[in-house]
Amino acid sequence: MKKIILLSILCLGIGSAFAQETYNSSGKAGKARYKENAEQKGFDPHRLIFGGGLGLGFGTYTNIYVAPSVGYRLTDNFAAGISLGYNYLNIKDYYTSYNAxxxxxxxxxxxxxxxxxxIWTRYTIIENILLQAELEMNNVGDYQTSGSKFDKDGWAIPDVHRVTIPSLLLGGGYRQPLGxxxxxxxxxxxxxxxxxSSNTRDFQGQKVSLSPxxxxxxxxxGFAIGI
Structure with a gap:
């Protein structure tokens, strides 16, 4: 299963877009729009964050990845939101089959x-430098413990069952304003x-992870556009 996650590095991940700041003509961050009405209390639609993206990869690994997201800027530097994702993955010549x-x-x-x-949270520590934590639940096919079945031509194929496993993604990065x-x-x-332990399986004498x-x-x- 380790081979599966190598493709994730190739794809254009989407990450949640946090695009509610405005930028001046020099491309540097300006005052957030919601600060123009400092007396407003409660929900402010100017703090909403919308994003989405498409990841594509072709070759030995074929990958199509889509993940829209929505969030809310709680302060000038701190935002939180949710994201949904779909990832289609195909890996050529992944296993050897035999004909019964x-x-x-x-x-x-x-x-x-x-x-x-x-569910994700993001903090801007200095201009355009970001930290992020994201708790994600992934529904994946478990190929390590499922056994095999045979197709109509007698070839052995994995009898896959699906499992849901957690991931806690920690990291950071950089954004480049475009105006x-x-x-x-x-x-x-x-x-x-x-x-x-719940994310790993024993497969052909070694421990492998089901995490994407x-x-x-x-x-x-990725790329993001604010409103």
């Missing part, structure tokens, strides 16, 4: 859909829960 009728062997692709929902409330961003995240982010740093690169 002929005894032949061949390499087979692994493909699955991963669904996720998360008019839009910017590019890059973040590096690490799943600190990837090796807990297992094995290293996960990079998110």
């Amino acid at each position: 009728n002929t005894g032949a062997q061949k390499s087979m692709n692994l493909s699955q859909s991963i669904y996720s929902a998360s 008019n409330g839009s910017y590019l961003f890059m973040m590096a995240m690490y799943d600190v829960l990837q090796n807990i 982010y297992a094995g290293g740093i996960f990079l998110r690169v």
